Amino acid sequence: MIRVELPAHLRTLAHVGGEVRLEIVGPVTQRSILDALESRYPMLRGTIRDHDSLQRRPFLRFFACAEDFSNESPDAPLPLEIASGAEPFLIIGAIAGG
Amino acid sequence: MTKVRVLVGTRKGAFILSADGKRENWQVSGPHFAGWEIYHLKGSPADPNRIYASQSSGWFGQIMQRSDDGGKTWFQPGTPPGEPAAPPNVPKGESNKFAYDTSAETGKPLTSHQWYDGTQHPWEFKRVWHLEPSFTDPDTVYAGVEDAALFKSTNGAENWHELAGLRGHGTGPQWQPGAGGMCLHTIILDRKNPNRIYIAISAAGAFRSDDAGSTWKPINQGLISQFIPDPNAEVGHCVHHVAMHPSRPDTLFMQKHWDVMRSDNAGDRWHEVSGNLPTDFGFAIDVHAHEPETIYVAPITSDSLHFVHEGKLRIFRSRSGGNEWEPLTKGLPQSDCYVNILRDAMAVDSLDSCGIYFGTSGGQVYASSSAGDSWFPIVRDLPAVLSVEVQTLP
Numbered sequence: 001m002i003r004v005e006l007p008a009h010l011r012t013l014a015h016v017g018g019e020v021r022l023e024i025v026g027p028v029t030q031r032s033i034l035d036a037l038e039s040r041y042p043m044l045r046g047t048i049r050d051h052d053s054l055q056r057r058p059f060l061r062f063f064a065c066a067e068d069f070s071n072e073s074p075d076a077p078l079p080l081e082i083a084s085g086a087e088p089f090l091i092i093g094a095i096a097g098g
Numbered sequence: 099m100t101k102v103r104v105l106v107g108t109r110k111g112a113f114i115l116s117a118d119g120k121r122e123n124w125q126v127s128g129p130h131f132a133g134w135e136i137y138h139l140k141g142s143p144a145d146p147n148r149i150y151a152s153q154s155s156g157w158f159g160q161i162m163q164r165s166d167d168g169g170k171t172w173f174q175p176g177t178p179p180g181e182p183a184a185p186p187n188v189p190k191g192e193s194n195k196f197a198y199d200t201s202a203e204t205g206k207p208l209t210s211h212q213w214y215d216g217t218q219h220p221w222e223f224k225r226v227w228h229l230e231p232s233f234t235d236p237d238t239v240y241a242g243v244e245d246a247a248l249f250k251s252t253n254g255a256e257n258w259h260e261l262a263g264l265r266g267h268g269t270g271p272q273w274q275p276g277a278g279g280m281c282l283h284t285i286i287l288d289r290k291n292p293n294r295i296y297i298a299i300s301a302a303g304a305f306r307s308d309d310a311g312s313t314w315k316p317i318n319q320g321l322i323s324q325f326i327p328d329p330n331a332e333v334g335h336c337v338h339h340v341a342m343h344p345s346r347p348d349t350l351f352m353q354k355h356w357d358v359m360r361s362d363n364a365g366d367r368w369h370e371v372s373g374n375l376p377t378d379f380g381f382a383i384d385v386h387a388h389e390p391e392t393i394y395v396a397p398i399t400s401d402s403l404h405f406v407h408e409g410k411l412r413i414f415r416s417r418s419g420g421n422e423w424e425p426l427t428k429g430l431p432q433s434d435c436y437v438n439i440l441r442d443a444m445a446v447d448s449l450d451s452c453g454i455y456f457g458t459s460g461g462q463v464y465a466s467s468s469a470g471d472s473w474f475p476i477v478r479d480l481p482a483v484l485s486v487e488v489q490t491l492p
Contacts, residue, residue, distance in 0.1 A: 009133060009158060013174070038191065043177040045191030047158040052197060059157040093157045 107136035110481035145236035152226035176256035199262035230285035242282035273302035317365030343390035371420020382444035429473035457483025
């Protein structure tokens, strides 16, 4: 089971209180996590990545195991700790806005 | 007993202010969508319990919200809360998606517009500025968006399609963003003629459709904008807002960047009615609910000083359709006031004694239950107000 931590505003939109847990079949990548997340919580479509291009929204970052994966390929495998559920995949609102 | 419901969009959430017909005692509900920018909320004339809201954020983009119980509860259309994974072949999460139409069937509207440096720039969706529900069908609603385009939903905002004839009519490549972005901020429907729609864009101008949004023509003759190379150009004018009285759909009033303008032939020709205003820069303009020649503006000092003139918060009223204006000051601060009033932040109710409402960048929402003769604050300390709409309820 994959664990995903969402920013507070997205937890409100998705009507969840804490971590989200997702079942993923196949390789665990940014893309497979976001696909599963948006399938389970369709109200989040467009809030993390663009509806059509699937590009990450500029002010969001992806972290795993204390590393920034935001600019890595969306199809690159994530660390085993993410795939095993030992560590959460973090979606974080960048510190921006003044 | 008659009631009013004031829908307030702010930089940090939405608020709903309610009172009975006396408009003396107010209940405040909110913040709804706390922390999000709420550019606009508007109720359906066909079903007052149906309210649409545009919720957006620089981080998370555009969210559409809908209430079917007068603003008590909200949901994203087509994606009810708690619903499990989307069933196969049933699109979900489409209510937030505003995809520009580039199909051959609709004429492949050009996909670039003029950028600040004069080069062409691709159309990029940013947010919904204005929502305009249909007079007759609660499920039909129009959305004006940045970068400028007009979208329509016929299923209660579950999904949207662009009325692509607007961007495709020919002048699109000459449109350019104003300081606030290239936004379609004004949508006016004609209660008598469902085929007629007016819209306005900063900084392109005003446009009219007489076939329910399929085809469009610019209606900017008579507008003069000193800052563009051809001051009489067909497009390129920074129209800030347009207002119309429902009984006179051919008469329009416009607050342009500078100049208050009037047209009596559905926008085919405009003339200036700024008259004795202390400054004719501004954003908001509206028409009295029962007197089609009584109009209201909120003069702002200048395009470089976006606050009220001389530190005095004054709404100006003309009872002659323009040119002759009187300041309305009773109950409003007349010294050390430096707030702005944005284009969608003024509205009127339709009670017998017409109520006027406006919100400020300082977070105040002022009301008058006497057509502007005197004012009182409903709330003083909201986040900066982006929009104000009013529902008059039975």
